[in-house]
Amino acid sequence: MDEKDKLVSSSRLFFVFSVIVLILITIVCRLYYISAVHGDKLKLMAEKQWVDKTMIKPTRGEILDRNYNQLATNEPSSRIDLDLRTLKQSLKDKNIGIDTLENQLSSILEMDKSNIDKIMxxxxxxSALKRGVSSEQAKKIQNLGINGIVISSDTTRYYVNGNFLSQVLGHTNSDGQGLSGVELMYNKLLTGTPGVSISEVDNKREDLPYNQATYTKPIDGKDLVLTIDAKLQLFAEKAADAALKTNKAKSVTITIMNPKNGEILAMVNKPSNNLNSPNNSEDLWKNNAVQWAFEPGSIFKAITSEVALETSKSYENQQFLCNASVSVDGNLIYNWDKADHGMMSLQDILKNSNNVGFAKLGMQLGKENLYSHINKFGFGTKTGIDLPGESSGIVKNVKNVKNLDLANTAFGQGVAMTQVQYMSVFNAIANGGKWFTPHIMKETGNFNKGNEFIGNSKFKDTKAKKIMDKDVTTTLRGYLEKVVSDGVGKNAYVKGCNIAGKTGTAQKAYADGAGYEPGKYVSSFAGMAPYQDPKITLIVSIDEPDASNYYSAQTAAPVAKELFSEIYNYTNYIYNK
Incomplete structure (x- = not known):
């Protein structure tokens, strides 16, 4: 081979070598790029193929009343999940069409086929297919004999008494997460922390032989003890059901409290929802005691009276000329009975619920004075109750308050509040002047093996404060006792119970606040017992009672009488027997 051929041969070898080197460099660079940029992603993809990671659901905590009676618990059930890759391979091996399987699953699980198809x-x-599956359904699914349909143990939330305390308890979704009520408010505490099991599997997602799984135990949720007394709640549930029917009302709401610490002993809204087979109507989930701001009407006269006595002791002896009506800036305000009553004291205008007397009292107190107390008492701001969706109510800016607004506010029109807002202030009258945060949680913890409840956290009120003079509240409680024993609240009287209270019938405002709906009212009664040192306070509100018989003395007061009578006769809350 001459020099020329050798040169050509060498050039060709160099070219081939260069190409090979370039290819190798390209491959190395590509591998480096894949490793550096996509390494973590590819590693996760590989692990998903040969590692089975199963989340272990913790047991959701129970919800109990103050005496540790079950209100919400868990029942064993099954869940159905789909390993889609294994499932489709199994269908192919068995020559079964997806459509056929979807029809079978739809029939057994009572699911819409289109929803199953989306998952498939x-x-x-x-993917998760369905939770809360019965043992009978799970057995039918298992008998299909198809790999990739994963059946595992699960729990279903169960409410012991159906629609008992429904808006307070709330409900959960199919994944066991709280959607409303205390189930939502304390969801994190009730849920606990999931565990995990990690094991190596083959291409059919079956555990490899001699594989040792890594296991982290779940931490179960805490049990939640409410301030609710199931016995008092039952009294309130029955009373509200009867009042709803008797008065042909839109709704009835009752709250019973301990005025000495803000504990809610019972809270009921009717109509209500059966928590084990709920209706998804938004109205049935609404907790009116917390979320509904209404104009209180004459029950607010107790608050105006407190302001008057705080302002000057002279109001104890002041007399008011109470004609059938009074004109305020050209607008006539009438007594509820449209009758002349002559000269009346503060105690008398409260006892007889005289609108003219309170309109005049409001004008004398002045807007700055009355509204500064209204704001001091917490109206217009949320109480901080541990239930979701609380309304702040409506209180006008004092700068925008005109004489007619002032007169109306004094007897409970033109200002809006929730039951819990009103009761937090009414409780201060009952307990000697202290405001407590209304609350539903008493403590959290768990039962030990000996079935003894071990608490680890109790409610702490960080916002409690003094808002009234003790001597003034004592005087006012005496006035309110006369309302029940010798005034417009006679229909709430229970012999020996020593009830103090106030009736209230308010026109119902349009939702947009532009005036009042004709023929629609909210009738309420707020009471406490025994008036000398109250242990129980309660409020009954009836929304849109029959327009032919809507005054609270005929509607709400008899409901309160029934409740006080049952509490007095069958419990030790009012007097120790």
Whole structure:
């Protein structure tokens, strides 16, 4: 081979070598790029193929009343999940069409086929199909004999008494997460922390032989003890059901409290929802005691009286000329009975619920004085109750308050509040002047093996404060006792119970606040017993009672009488027997 051929041969070898080196460099660079940029992603993809990671659901905590009676618990059930890759391979091996399987699953699980189809054709490798599956349904699914349909143990939330305390307890979704009520408010505490099991699997997602799984135990949720007394709640549930029917009302709301610490002993809204087979109507989930701001009407006269006595002791002896009506800036305000009553004292205008007397009292107190107390008492701001969706109510800016607004506010029109707002202030009258945060949680903890409840956290009121003079509240409680024993609240009287209270009938405002709906009212009664040192306070509100018989003395007061009578006769809350 001459020099020329050798040169050509060498050039060709160099070229081939260079190409090979370039290819190798390209491959190395590509591998480096894949490793550096996509390494973590590819590693996760590989692990998903040969590692089975199963989340272990913790047991959701129970909800109990103050005496540790079960209100919400868990029942054993099953859940159905789909390993879609394994499932589709199994269907192929058994020559079964997806459509056939979807029809079978739809029939057994009572699910819409279109929903099953969406899950079957999703891009996910592993999807949940249904939770809360009965043992009978699970057995039928198992008998299909198809790999990739994963049946595992689960729990279903169960409410012991159906629609008992429904808006307070709330409910959970199919994943066991709280959606309303205390189930939502204390969801994190009730849920606990999931555990995890990690094991190596083959291409059929079956555990490899001699594989040792890594296991982290779940931490179960805490049990939640409420301030609710199931016995008092039952009294209130029955009373509200009867009042709803008797008065042909839109709704009835009752709250019973301990005035000495802000504990809610009972809270009921009717109509209500059966928590084990709920109706998804938004109105049935609404807790009116917390979320509904209404104009209180004459029950607010107790608050105006407190302001008057705080302002000057001279109001104890002041007389008011109470004609059938009074004109305020050209607008006539009438007594509820449209009758002349002559000269009346503060105690008399409260006892007889005289609108003219309170309109005049409001004008004398002045808007700055009355509204500064209204704001001091917390109206217009949320109480901080541990239930979701609380309304702040409506209180006008004092700068925008005109004489007619002032007169109306004094007897409970033109200002809006929730039951819990009103009761937090009414409780201060009952307990000697202290405001407590209304609350539903008493303590949290768990039962030990000996079935003894071990608490680890109790409610702490960080916002309690003095808002009234003790001597003034004592005087006012005496006035309110006369309302029941010798005034417009006679229909709430129970011999020996020593009830103090106030009736209230308010026109119902339009939702947009532009005036009042004709023929629609909210009738309420707020009471405490025994008036010398109250242990129980309660409020009954009836929304839109029959327009032919809507005054609170005929509607709400008899309901309160029934409740006080049962509490007095069958419990030790009012007097120790």
């Amino acid at each position: 054709n999703s891009n996910d490798e592993y």
